[in-house]
Amino acid sequence: xxxxxxxxxxxxxxxxxxxxxxxxxxxxxxxxxxxxxxxxxxxxxxxxxxxxxxxxxxxxxxxxxxxxxxxxxxxxxxxxxxxxxxxxxxxxxxxxxxxxxxxxxxxxxxxxxxxxxxxxxxxxxxxxxxxxxxxxxxxxxxxxxxxxxxxxxxxxxxxxxxxxxxxxxxxxxxxxxxxxxxxxxxxxxxxxxxxxxxxxxxxxxxxxxxxxxxxxxxxxxxxxxxxxxxxxxxxxxxxxxxxxxxxxxxxxxxxxxxxxxxxxxxxxxxxxxxxxxxxxxxxxxxxxxxxxxxxxxxxxxxxxxxxxxxxxxxxxxxxxxxxxxxxxxxxxxxxxxxxxxxxxxxxxxxxxxxxxxxxxxxxxxxxxxxxxxxxxxxxxxxxxxxxxxxxxxxxxxxxxxxxxxxxxxxxxxxxxxxxxxxxxxxxxxxxxxxxxxxxxxxxxxxxxxxxxxxxxxxxxxxxxxxxxxxxxxxxxxxxxxxxxxxxxxxxxxxxxxxxxxxxxxxxxxxxxxxxxxxxxxxxxxxxxxxxxxx
Amino acid sequence: xxxxxxxxxxxxxxxxxxxxxxxxxxxxxxxxxxxxxxxxxxxxxxxxxxxxxxxxxxxxxxxxxxxxxxxxxxxxxxxxxxxxxxxxxxxxxxxxxxxxxxxxxxxxxxxxxxxxxxxxxxxxxxxxxxxxxxxxxxxxxxxxxxxxxxxxxxxxxxxxxxxxxxxxxxxxxxxxxxxxxxxxxxxxxxxxxxxxxxxxxxxxxxxxxxxxxxxxxxxxxxxxxxxxxxxxxxxxxxxxxxxxxxxxxxxxxxxxxxxxxxxxxxxxxxxxxxxxxxxxxxxxxxxxxxxxxxxxxxxxxxxxxxxxxxxxxxxxxxxxxxxxxxxxxxxxxx
Numbered sequence: 001x002x003x004x005x006x007x008x009x010x011x012x013x014x015x016x017x018x019x020x021x022x023x024x025x026x027x028x029x030x031x032x033x034x035x036x037x038x039x040x041x042x043x044x045x046x047x048x049x050x051x052x053x054x055x056x057x058x059x060x061x062x063x064x065x066x067x068x069x070x071x072x073x074x075x076x077x078x079x080x081x082x083x084x085x086x087x088x089x090x091x092x093x094x095x096x097x098x099x100x101x102x103x104x105x106x107x108x109x110x111x112x113x114x115x116x117x118x119x120x121x122x123x124x125x126x127x128x129x130x131x132x133x134x135x136x137x138x139x140x141x142x143x144x145x146x147x148x149x150x151x152x153x154x155x156x157x158x159x160x161x162x163x164x165x166x167x168x169x170x171x172x173x174x175x176x177x178x179x180x181x182x183x184x185x186x187x188x189x190x191x192x193x194x195x196x197x198x199x200x201x202x203x204x205x206x207x208x209x210x211x212x213x214x215x216x217x218x219x220x221x222x223x224x225x226x227x228x229x230x231x232x233x234x235x236x237x238x239x240x241x242x243x244x245x246x247x248x249x250x251x252x253x254x255x256x257x258x259x260x261x262x263x264x265x266x267x268x269x270x271x272x273x274x275x276x277x278x279x280x281x282x283x284x285x286x287x288x289x290x291x292x293x294x295x296x297x298x299x300x301x302x303x304x305x306x307x308x309x310x311x312x313x314x315x316x317x318x319x320x321x322x323x324x325x326x327x328x329x330x331x332x333x334x335x336x337x338x339x340x341x342x343x344x345x346x347x348x349x350x351x352x353x354x355x356x357x358x359x360x361x362x363x364x365x366x367x368x369x370x371x372x373x374x375x376x377x378x379x380x381x382x383x384x385x386x387x388x389x390x391x392x393x394x395x396x397x398x399x400x401x402x403x404x405x406x407x408x409x410x411x412x413x414x415x416x417x418x419x420x421x422x423x424x425x426x427x428x429x430x431x432x433x434x435x436x437x438x439x440x441x442x443x444x445x446x447x448x449x450x451x452x453x454x455x456x457x458x459x460x461x462x463x464x465x466x467x468x469x470x471x472x473x474x475x476x477x478x479x480x481x482x483x484x485x486x487x488x489x490x491x492x493x494x495x496x497x498x499x500x501x502x503x504x505x506x507x508x509x510x511x512x513x514x515x516x517x518x519x520x521x522x523x524x525x526x527x528x529x530x531x532x533x534x
Numbered sequence: 535x536x537x538x539x540x541x542x543x544x545x546x547x548x549x550x551x552x553x554x555x556x557x558x559x560x561x562x563x564x565x566x567x568x569x570x571x572x573x574x575x576x577x578x579x580x581x582x583x584x585x586x587x588x589x590x591x592x593x594x595x596x597x598x599x600x601x602x603x604x605x606x607x608x609x610x611x612x613x614x615x616x617x618x619x620x621x622x623x624x625x626x627x628x629x630x631x632x633x634x635x636x637x638x639x640x641x642x643x644x645x646x647x648x649x650x651x652x653x654x655x656x657x658x659x660x661x662x663x664x665x666x667x668x669x670x671x672x673x674x675x676x677x678x679x680x681x682x683x684x685x686x687x688x689x690x691x692x693x694x695x696x697x698x699x700x701x702x703x704x705x706x707x708x709x710x711x712x713x714x715x716x717x718x719x720x721x722x723x724x725x726x727x728x729x730x731x732x733x734x735x736x737x738x739x740x741x742x743x744x745x746x747x748x749x750x751x752x753x754x755x756x757x758x759x760x761x762x763x764x765x766x767x768x769x770x771x772x773x774x775x776x777x778x779x780x781x782x783x784x785x786x787x788x789x790x791x792x793x794x795x796x797x798x799x800x801x802x803x804x805x806x807x808x809x810x811x812x813x814x815x816x817x818x819x820x821x822x823x824x825x826x827x828x829x830x831x832x833x834x835x836x837x838x839x840x841x842x843x844x845x846x847x848x849x850x851x852x853x854x855x856x857x858x859x860x861x862x863x864x865x866x867x868x
Contacts, residue, residue, distance in 0.1 A: 012794070015801060067672055068845065074838045075673045079793050088673040088792065140794075425795025453799065 003031060004039070004105040005138040011154050020154055024162030033189045034106040040192065041184035042150060043159040045254055048109050050148030051116045052123055054082050057147060060124055061086045064131070077473045080421035083143030087136050102134050109145055110185050157394050167193055172207075172393045179254060180204030203248040203256065205239045206276060206322050206330065207393040211383065211400035218364040221384065221401075228334060228387050229359040229367060231379040232402055233317055234292045234489070234503075235282035236299070240264065240316065242271040243326070249281075262304060263314055263352060270348055274326030277318050277341070278391075284315030284352055289378045291533065292503060293491035315352035318345055322391055330391035337391065374405045375532055380488065381405040407486035408528060409508055410435065413479045413516045415443055417463040428463040428475065429456050431507075433485055435498070437522040444498035444525060447485055450507030459510075482511040482519055490525070490533045498522060500529050537613075537631060537638050538664070540830075540853050545640060545664065547631055550613030552581070554629050554640050557856040564615060566642025567626035568593055568707060571857045581608065583617050586625030588740040589707065592732060604653070619653035620644035622810050623708035624737065630658050638662045639824060643857075645809065646816035647679055649712055651742075655812075657823030665821060667834030668811040668858065669789050676789070676813045682806055683716040689785055689804050690720050690763055699759045699782035703802075706730040706767045708810045709787055711737065711744060717763045718745040725750050725759065727766040727775070756780060771800065789813075821848060833858035 010023040028036060062072040067089070079085040108130065115123050127146065131139055144150040157171075160178070164171040177193055181203045221227060237252040247268040249258040258264070261281065283290035290312075298308040321341040322330050329337060338358075345355050359382065361367040367382070374381050381404035389399035412433035420429035430448050434441035451459065459481065467475040489503035538547050544556030552562040559576030566572050568589035573582075575594040582590060584601045591599075602608060604627065608615045612634075617627035622643040629640040637660040644666065648654045676682070686702070693700040702713050706729040714734075717724060724747045726734060731749040738744060748754070750764070759779050770776060771784065786802040789809030797805035812820060821829055821843065829850040831840045836852035843850035 012798065013803065065672070068842075071672065071838065071842055074835075075671050078671055078835075079673060080795055084794060085673060088675075091675070092677075421795070423795045423798035425793050425799075426790075427799070 001102045001105055001108065001134060001138045001142065003027065004035060005135070005141045007039075008141050008152060009137060011152055017158065021158060021162050021165075024154070024159060025165050028162060028166040032104060032106075035104055036189050037184050037187055037192060038106050038109055040159065040163065040178055042145075043152060043154060044156050044178055046184060047148055047150050048112050048145060049116065050146075051112050052127070052146060054147055056120075056124075057082065057086060057127070057143065060128060061089055061131075064128060065089050065091075073472075077419055078426050080419060080425035083140050083147060083149065086131070086143050087140035090131050090136075090139060092136055093132070102138055106185075108142055112146060113185060163193075169193065175207045175393050176204070179207055180250075181256065202243045202246055203241060203250075205241060205248070205250040205254070206278075206328075206391075208237065208239070208252050208278070209320075209392045209400065210395040211402045212395060212397050214384070214401040214403045215397075218367070221364075224361060224363055224367070226387055228338070228385045229361060229370075230319070230356050230383045230385070231359065231374065231377065232381045232383045232404060233280040233282055233289065233356065234378065234380045235280040235295060235317075238279060238281050238316075239322070240267060240271075240275075240277045240279065241323075242267065242273055242275045244273060247271070251281075260299070260301075260304060261314055262309065264316065266350070267353075270350070272325075272344075274323060275344070276321070276323035277316075277344075278320040278322055279316045279318040280356065282315050282317055283312055284354075285313050287351075289315075289317075291378055291491050292489060293493075293501065313352070315354060317354050317356040319356050320391060332390070333388045334385055334391075335387045371403065371405060407488055407504075407508070408490065408532065409484050409486045410520045410524065410528070411482055411511055411514060411518070412444070412485050413441065413519050414459075414477055414481045414483060415441055415479050417459075417467070417475050417477050418473045420448070424456065427456060428460045431459075431483075433483065434479065435520050435522050435525055436517075441479055442498050442522050444496065444500060444522075445485060445487070445502045445505045447483075447505045447507050450486070451510065455510055479516050482514040482516055484508045484511055490528050492529060492533055498525065500525055500533070537633055537636055537662070538640070540855075544855070547610075547613060549633050550610035550615065550631070552610055552615070553577075554631075555642065555857065562610075564617075564629050565590065566620065566629060566640065567623055569623070569643070569705075572642060581615070583625045583627045585740070586627070588736045589625060589733070592736045593707075618656050618658050621646065621648065621652050621655035623652050624711070624742065626652055628656075628658060630660065636661055638664065639826075641665045641820070643668070643811060644820065645812045646820055647676070649679060649810075650715065651711055652708075652810075655820070657820055660824050660826050662828045662830065663821060663824045663826035664830040664832060664853070665817065666811065666857070667817060667831045667836050667839040669809065669813050670817055670831070670835035670839035672814045674789060674792055674809075674813045675815060676792075676807060676809060679712075679808070682808045683719075686713070686716045686785065686787075686806055686808075687720050689783075689806075690717055690722075693783045694720075694722065694761045696783075697761055697781065699762060699764055699779040701764045701766060701776065701779060701782050701784045702787055703766055703768055703771050703784060704787040704808070705810075706733050709808065710734075710765050710767070712808065712810075713765050713787060714745045714747065717765075720763070723748065723758065723762040725754070725762055725764045727764075727770055729767045729769075730765055750778070754778075 007027045011020050014020050058072055062069050076085045134142055160171050160174050163174050180201050239250045241248040251257050283294035294312045298312045318341055321337045324340055371382050384401045386399040412435050414431045415434045416432035417428040418430040420427055432443050432446050434443045463475055463477050466478040485505055486508035487502040487505040491501050493501035535548055538545050543558040543560055545554040552564055553560045554564045555566055555572040556563050561578045563577040563580050565580055565582040568586050573590055579598045581600045587599055587601055602617055604618055605616055614632040616630045620626040620628045620642050622645055631638045639658045639660040644655050646655045690700045704710050704713050710730045726747045756778055783803040785804040786800055787806045787808045789807055789811055790796045791805030792807040829843055829848055830853045831850055832853050832855045840850040840852045
């Protein structure tokens with residue numbers, strides 16, 4: 001655990017990609033084989049399942065260090081991270097202590113798995129014992145793994161690149177081999193990276209090709225004729241795989257979500273074997289793409305009921321074809337892949353399975369005008385793909401660009417503030433905003449991002465000055481600071497007092513120039529809902 | 535009328551007609567220590583510890599200063615006033631105020647671990663104790679000074695091997711002198727920022743023994759910094775002033791570094807939780823050792839600390855003051 005904790009600290013402490021890469025390369029060169037497999041799993045989003053709740057951990061820790069629960073909570077709000085709070089509250093091992101020395105990473109993670117079904121007392125015993133035998137840093141990492149909140153500021157790409165250096169394989173090959181379904185506790189490092197891994201795992205998806213936001217002007221892209229434009233859809237990006245008579249649906253987060261979409265079951269018989277389609281899972285009814293909000297009512301549900309299927313039916317908009325007749329065709333030009341895709345989709349004749357339509361245009365000005373219509377059809381803007389482009393791995397510049405429409409905005413006043421987490425720990429950075437409704441202020445959204453560190457520090461100082469320190473995390477603030485809130489979409493919601501829910505709200509700027517009585521009103525929000533929320 | 539009341543100018547003893555660390559000019563100010571949130575200029579007369587004098591002169595300029603030793607009694611209209619070591623920085627003192635057998639103690643800022651420079655904190659028995667609470671949460675428990683010094687030394691050595699300059703960030707008064715003691719044991723040159731140089735010279739002239747340092751000036755050749763140690767105040771962090779160090783690593787030395795988020799927010803390469811304030815256990819021990827029946831909690835986590843004290847049977851209330859922000863945290867680099 002020592003070297004893994006060291007790795008995590010180096011990675012999270014560094015802002016330089018090269019240093020991070022080097023730390024990973026060093027780790028892969030020295031770590032034991034089982035630990036390496038777990039590190040690959042953890043850094044590619046394969047977190048161990050949570051076996052205890054955060055509340056249980058909090059209660060056990062408070063009990064162990066003999067603190068009242070409210071005081072534990074205060075510590076937690078200041079630190080902004082449960083794992084770290086616990087790591088700090090438990091006293092360090094003293095020299096000559098009789099505790100066991102710490103075990104390697106895989107020991108702890110596999111122990112969590114074994115204990116998944118165990119009685120609470122057994123879990124507690126293991127956890128308390130581990131807390132005492134680990135150092136503060138190790139305890140922090142242990143808690144992260146335990147509570148299922150393990151996240152590192154390192155992209156999967158960086159980990160793959162480090163691995164590529166260690167095992168002398170091409171990074172794209174590694175990215176493919178470590179994708180899909182494999183169990184870190186039973187997979188050997190050598191087997192995971194062997195060529196066999198891609199042949200034996202039928203469900204294995206291809207790494208997604210992702211686009212950057214368009215930089216610079218359209219004319220820099222060259223000839224319009226070299227480009228294919230499509231709408232950018234706001235759903236769940238996914239891959240549909242049919243191999244050996246079995247159907248698999250993957251999300252971009254590499255979760256196997258086949259069961260969540262019973263609508264797709266028919267593809268098991270209809271699709272030919274050896275086919276992989278890249279597309280967008282969208283709420284879709286009577287030939288119309290619906291607001292993303294509709295889909296949100298059924299994602300995350302364990303069981304999809306008939307009601308869900310009726311109220312939030314899904315379609316699939318096909319973007320690309322990655323495999324045909326069992327052959328990887330990602331190297332072919334987009335134009336060729338698209339032709340094959342059109343043929344396949346045309347043959348299937350399923351009303352909810354559509355080709356993502358190509359937007360035709362003859363010059364860039366025309367395309368600019370077309371883009372204005374995006375919101376009306378529940379699209380987020382346009383995608384631009386070079387007709388000659390291969391299907392690459394990961395986020396790349398050059399051949400694919402996303403060109404989103406400008407967000408909706410509204411001016412609002414800050415009414416509540418709460419301390420943030422991570423690098424915003426002990427700073428008031430999480431705000432709730434309100435619009436006017438007559439003399440009243442109606443809170444309608446939270447936003448956490450969009451200010452610079454300097455601005456956050458100023459707002460933090462304002463909050464500390466303008467609200468009394470009290471218990472609990474939320475402070476009511478004098479409604480004085482006005483911000484412009486940007487968001488991607490708006491939908492009706494009966495869970496919110498304001499009656500609306502926003503999609504991706506964030507602060508777009510601090511309106512120092514605007515007094516609080518000139519902010520937008522609830523009526524303004526309702527008009528937006530009327531216009532865009534259907 | 536309580537012996538000490540909380541007024542809009544600061545802590546006031548009406549019977550003795552003096553203020554303790556007032557934030558506005560008054561006739562008579564008793565000063566706990568020379569940090570800018572406790573010692574402010576403009577008052578007619580000051581009472582302070584002998585070791586605070588050179589620092590107050592440096593920071594506030596010439597005023598009417600009356601000096602005392604620790605434990606020396608001064609009588610102001612029947613009120614017995616004396617200063618006692620607080621262990622926070624050089625000269626830092628607690629203020630004991632006694633009238634007709636009733637004793638109040640104002641802690642100022644303090645730490646309970648001896649740092650080898652600032653005198654050793656003494657718990658003074660009293661009826662009422664007014665304590666700071668900067669780090670009044672149980673997540674703040676410091677490693678022993680020696681262990682932190684050891685971490686700093688190792689960090690400096692590893693930078694040296696990589697031919698990098700080690701830039702240590704800490705307050706120019708208090709932290710910087712401790713850092714000098716920490717890095718003294720690693721052979722090599724020590725360079726300091728002008729703000730630290732001023733304090734350093736003042737302390738040397740007052741007879742304190744500190745390691746030899748060199749002031750950084752626009753003429754210092756850049757080559758000189760390779761592999762050396764630089765000590766700079768927080769205002770220098772991330773400023774243009776730092777540009778002179780070609781390849782460097784920044785280590786921030788502050789109790790706030792206990793929490794990772796703070797370290798990440800400040801983009802530090804390393805954070806050392808080296809504080810001049812008492813940690814949670816230090817605060818608790820100090821409060822208990824005074825045997826006070828009533829405790830007032832000032833700057834820091836006052837609501838949390840007072841609630842906890844009340845729960846363990848110590849009568850405590852919170853008080854709002856203007857302490858807690860040293861100028862160096864906000865002032866820009868120069």
